[in-house]
Amino acid sequence: MKITIERGALLKSLNHVQSVVERRNTIPILSNVLIRAADGELILTATDLDIEVVESVAANVSQAGSITAPAQTLYDIVRKLPDGAQVELSIGADEGRLSLTAGRSRFALQALPSEDFPVMSAGQLSHHFTLPGEALARLIDKTRFAISTEETRYYLNGIYFHAADKAPGQVLRAVATDAHRLAQVDHALPAGAEGMPGIIVPRKTVLELQKLLDGHSADVAISVSETKIRFQFGEVVLTSKLIDGTFPDYSRVIPVNNDRLMQIEGKRLAEAVDRVSTISTEKSRAVKLNIEEGRLTLSVSNPDSGNATEEISVSYDSPPMEIGFNARYLLDITSQLDGEEATFAFADSNSSTLVKDSEDEDAIYVLMPMRV
Amino acid sequence: MSEGICRDCLALVSPDARRCPVCGHPRLLFHPELHDLTIAHMDCDAFYATVEKRDNPELLDKPLIVGGGKRGVVSAACYIARTYGVRSAMPMFKALKACPHAVVIPPDIAKYARVGREVRNLMLETTPLVEPLSIDEAFLDLTGTERLHHASAAVTLARLARRIQNEIGVSVSIGLSFNKFLAKTASDLDKPRGFSIIGRTGVMEFLAAKPVSFIWGVGKSLEAKLARDGITSIAQLQRMDEHTLMVRYGAMGTRLHRLSRGLDSRDVSPDRETKSISAETTFLDDVCDEKKLDATLWRLCEKLSTRAKAQQLAGKTVVLKLKTADFSLRTRSLTLPDPTQLAETIYRAAHPLLLKEADGTAFRLIGIGISSLCDPAGADPLDMFDPDAEKRAVIERTIDQVREKFGPGAIGKGRGRT
Numbered sequence: 001m002k003i004t005i006e007r008g009a010l011l012k013s014l015n016h017v018q019s020v021v022e023r024r025n026t027i028p029i030l031s032n033v034l035i036r037a038a039d040g041e042l043i044l045t046a047t048d049l050d051i052e053v054v055e056s057v058a059a060n061v062s063q064a065g066s067i068t069a070p071a072q073t074l075y076d077i078v079r080k081l082p083d084g085a086q087v088e089l090s091i092g093a094d095e096g097r098l099s100l101t102a103g104r105s106r107f108a109l110q111a112l113p114s115e116d117f118p119v120m121s122a123g124q125l126s127h128h129f130t131l132p133g134e135a136l137a138r139l140i141d142k143t144r145f146a147i148s149t150e151e152t153r154y155y156l157n158g159i160y161f162h163a164a165d166k167a168p169g170q171v172l173r174a175v176a177t178d179a180h181r182l183a184q185v186d187h188a189l190p191a192g193a194e195g196m197p198g199i200i201v202p203r204k205t206v207l208e209l210q211k212l213l214d215g216h217s218a219d220v221a222i223s224v225s226e227t228k229i230r231f232q233f234g235e236v237v238l239t240s241k242l243i244d245g246t247f248p249d250y251s252r253v254i255p256v257n258n259d260r261l262m263q264i265e266g267k268r269l270a271e272a273v274d275r276v277s278t279i280s281t282e283k284s285r286a287v288k289l290n291i292e293e294g295r296l297t298l299s300v301s302n303p304d305s306g307n308a309t310e311e312i313s314v315s316y317d318s319p320p321m322e323i324g325f326n327a328r329y330l331l332d333i334t335s336q337l338d339g340e341e342a343t344f345a346f347a348d349s350n351s352s353t354l355v356k357d358s359e360d361e362d363a364i365y366v367l368m369p370m371r372v
Numbered sequence: 373m374s375e376g377i378c379r380d381c382l383a384l385v386s387p388d389a390r391r392c393p394v395c396g397h398p399r400l401l402f403h404p405e406l407h408d409l410t411i412a413h414m415d416c417d418a419f420y421a422t423v424e425k426r427d428n429p430e431l432l433d434k435p436l437i438v439g440g441g442k443r444g445v446v447s448a449a450c451y452i453a454r455t456y457g458v459r460s461a462m463p464m465f466k467a468l469k470a471c472p473h474a475v476v477i478p479p480d481i482a483k484y485a486r487v488g489r490e491v492r493n494l495m496l497e498t499t500p501l502v503e504p505l506s507i508d509e510a511f512l513d514l515t516g517t518e519r520l521h522h523a524s525a526a527v528t529l530a531r532l533a534r535r536i537q538n539e540i541g542v543s544v545s546i547g548l549s550f551n552k553f554l555a556k557t558a559s560d561l562d563k564p565r566g567f568s569i570i571g572r573t574g575v576m577e578f579l580a581a582k583p584v585s586f587i588w589g590v591g592k593s594l595e596a597k598l599a600r601d602g603i604t605s606i607a608q609l610q611r612m613d614e615h616t617l618m619v620r621y622g623a624m625g626t627r628l629h630r631l632s633r634g635l636d637s638r639d640v641s642p643d644r645e646t647k648s649i650s651a652e653t654t655f656l657d658d659v660c661d662e663k664k665l666d667a668t669l670w671r672l673c674e675k676l677s678t679r680a681k682a683q684q685l686a687g688k689t690v691v692l693k694l695k696t697a698d699f700s701l702r703t704r705s706l707t708l709p710d711p712t713q714l715a716e717t718i719y720r721a722a723h724p725l726l727l728k729e730a731d732g733t734a735f736r737l738i739g740i741g742i743s744s745l746c747d748p749a750g751a752d753p754l755d756m757f758d759p760d761a762e763k764r765a766v767i768e769r770t771i772d773q774v775r776e777k778f779g780p781g782a783i784g785k786g787r788g789r790t
Contacts, residue, residue: 150709178709179755253756285750326750352756368754 001065002090003037005057007102010042010087011078013057016236017046018071020053020208032068034117035089035098037061042089045117046071051205052120053212054237066114067091069098077107122230122239125223129192131172133216133233139174140210142185142363145332147203148178155245159206162198163189170194171362175250181329182250182366183336197226200243205229212236254366255354258345260318262291263358266337268312269296273334276300276308277327286370287327291346292320300327323349324372333365376402379530379567405571407524410515411640413547413555414529416491416508417564420448423487424477426541435474439464444654447479451564484508490540498532503640509559511552513640530567553588553636575634580607587631594624606632649685650693651675652739658697662730665738669726670719670787672740677715680742681772686711686751687742690721694729695737702729707744711751716764718742719787 017033025031034045042059045052077100078087085102092099092108100107140159148156156177164173164186171186172193209231213220221232224242231238277287280300290297296314301307323346334342339357346353355365375384378392379399391398416422420438425431435453439446446467449458456471468474488507495502498521501513514525521528526548533544545566547558554575558568570578579586583605585595601620603609609617609632617625630636651672659665669692680686691705704725712718722740755761774783 148709152706152709177756179757180753182756248757326753350754350762366756368756370750370753 001035001037001067002063002088003042003059003061004086004088005042005059007078007081007083007085007087009057009059011075013042013044013055013235014071014075014078016055016212017044017053018075019211020048020051020204021046021071022048023072029068029112029116029118031070031072032112032117033071033074034066034068034114036066036114037089038064047118047120048204049118049120050202051208051238051240053208054239056235063090065091067098068112068114068117069109073109074098074100081105120239122223122228123225125225125228125230127192127196127225128221128223129190129196130219130221131187131190133213133218133220135187136220136222136231137210137213137216139172139185139187140206140213142336143174143176143183144206144210145336146176146178146181146183146365147206148176149203150178153179155200155243155247158200158202158243160198160200160247160250163193163196175247177250177253177366180326180368181333182253183333184250184254184364184366186362196224198247199224199226199229200245200247201229202240202243205238205240209238212238253352254364255345255347255352258347258351258354260291260321260346261316262296262344262346263315264296264312264342264344266334266339266342266357269342270331270334270337272298272310272312273327273331276310277331279305279308280327281305285326285328286324286372287330288322288324288372290320290322291316293317318346321346321349322372323353324370325353325367326370329367333367336363336365374404374407376400376406377527377530379533382527382531382534384527401526401530401567401569403526403569403571404573406526406569409548409550409569409571410513410517410525411549411551411555412512412514412525412529413552413559414495414510414512414533415545415547415559415563416488417543417545418448418450418454419488419508419542420479420484421450421453422542423484425450431475435471437464437467437471437474437476438479439467439476440478440654449474487540487542491536491542491544494532494536494539498528500642501640502642511555511640526569533565533567551634551636552638552640553631554634556588557586570634576610579632579634580605580610582606584609584628587628589624589627589631594621597621646683646685646745648691648741648743648745649676649679649683649687650691650739650741651679652693652737652741654695654737655735658734658736659738660730660732660734662727665726665730665735666723667788668738669722669740670715670785672738673715673719673722674784674788676740676742677713677718677768678772680713680748684748685745686713686748688712688744688746689742690718690725691741691743692722692725692729693737693739693741694726694735697734697736699736704729710753711744711746711748712742713748713751714765714768716768717752717761 021031036043040061041056043056045054081102087102090099096111097108098111143159160175162173163170170189172189173186175184218233223230227242229240229242276298277300279302281302288299293316294313296312297309299309333355337357339359341358343358344353344355349369353367376387378385379401380397381392381395383392383394385392385400421436424438436450437446437453437458438448444464446458446460446462448460453471453474458467458471484507495510495512499512499514499517503511514528518524529546533546537543543565545559545563547555547568549555549558549570550572554570558570561568584590584598584603609628614629617629688711689705689707691703694702706721706725708721752765771783
């Protein structure tokens, strides 16, 4: 194998694939990136056995071949090379090494044979559809914060995607929850997604995907089966296992009869919550909401550091009430609200509250109160 | 040589006195640095046994062991029992073999806690810098109290010891030095009713003669490791440089280097936080029956929860502790998504851990604890997918209220029965 490639192009692709590589590995080859060269392109592959990212990049291939080398080291070297440098990768006379030269820099990296690199087979993928990159990014961005990290409820450790009934037809819905808050975002059901199985995409896959999608507006081709999902866009193919579990019936925790409605300017609320929660600590994270006609009073009281209050005018004409939330959770939700006006639907101080943009029916959030 | 102190009447005596010129007693204290040292460790002598003897003078001249039942261990042995070789933490059958005529009293922890608090209050009247190590021992920092008490730290301590003896009826041993490690070391040198001093001069020589196990934090395994490397005495550690020790033993290496030279810069800090809360019990006979283990676990969870609620703490990590019939220890832990102080939640986390271990093995001890402690404000949040959790919490709080009114035995869950 012998190829030449411009440093910037190599760095970008290496950056994309190396982030799935776990920092600590018991299986040495999992720390490596698989490098294959053929037909004018370099194909890089990295995996943690749950996720596999493959990216191809144009290169000047003078001799085809393949090898694996430590992903992190390779990435660090390329990162430190000067801008615009031409990088040559080849298998040295000594078969066990990958040699890298750029200008006057030479490296010989301990390598492992490509035959030993684990291949992740996607198996039969049953449903295929396409989503605009921005739409997929939105489904992820608006739900990700609610993903649970609780290991015992592993089935909550990802985003649940499925085709959901919503008059007049079906939508592609993303749901994430940690049992204290829930986020649900819908998108028009793309052709091919009808009858797709409900799937739970793991947190790490979601994060990798979010990084790869950054600034990417082209269409993303998605293929799913009961156990795997594949995303294909640009030069990247990401294949991931799905969480093998049953997502709970989330529809029963979305309140439908909450009739105490409060309309508020979303951005102002987010800023106010952020301000008053400055004095809340790990110890006492509660922010109290006192709601009366036309006025919301936010207050945080912390025995160690003092207290804070802020008033905001709202539209509200139900009986006055008081409710407490975890400031962090409330902030996570209010920062998702990007419309002019947000609607809060309360039942009472012990029941969950529904939050949404007044204009946007596609994204709703549910928040459990805290005892205050 | 500076003036000495009479520990009985607190008079200052000349350095060459053999007996106190004021009261005639011989308990005099001399040391070249006597009036310059301010860090002390104070330890009650055979605390549980002393308290029991105080409350029942008939026991005064009898060997007394405080400890639990036939299977328990010695919690404390009075100094008469100790002459027969009885030591605390010794299994009861061994202790009774060594001293068959000993009087055995089951411990009354609530009483000792009460007396321990009285002792602590007297310490706190002497200096605010009291760092309790357990129910009956503490570090005291008397730096800067000389003008307040119109006396050196040594005199103040002797006065405090006398006051504890007179007002509470408990004797204490004192170690006085210039840091915590040496103060603690000193208090062990002379017991009971001791007052030992380790000054700055001669520390290296004093420590050099001691085995490595003398160093705080060197337990059995590190001692064995050091022995494998050929190090058995502190003198050897003193000859090694910090770097070598650090390379070999990591962070502990730095500690070995410093402590072997008598260096210890830790402050006496009065509000050292509680790191964990626990409850445990040793069975009368080894238990392998899962149902019995489980019922005991539930009762311990309730006990633990009561303690957590009383201390206004909640914990995020649940730790199950089991000791097998052959004394090997098994601990299993689980980190919860949110902190809890509810018996029910602790039990639900510990129960599956217990099921995995209850495979027919005979256990002599079971314990449950919570760590990663925090304020209960954010504990036990409402859970969307487990609406019954809140009902269980309400039931538990109701049980707590009933017990508060009618006593701990007034109400309980069926789970605690066997």
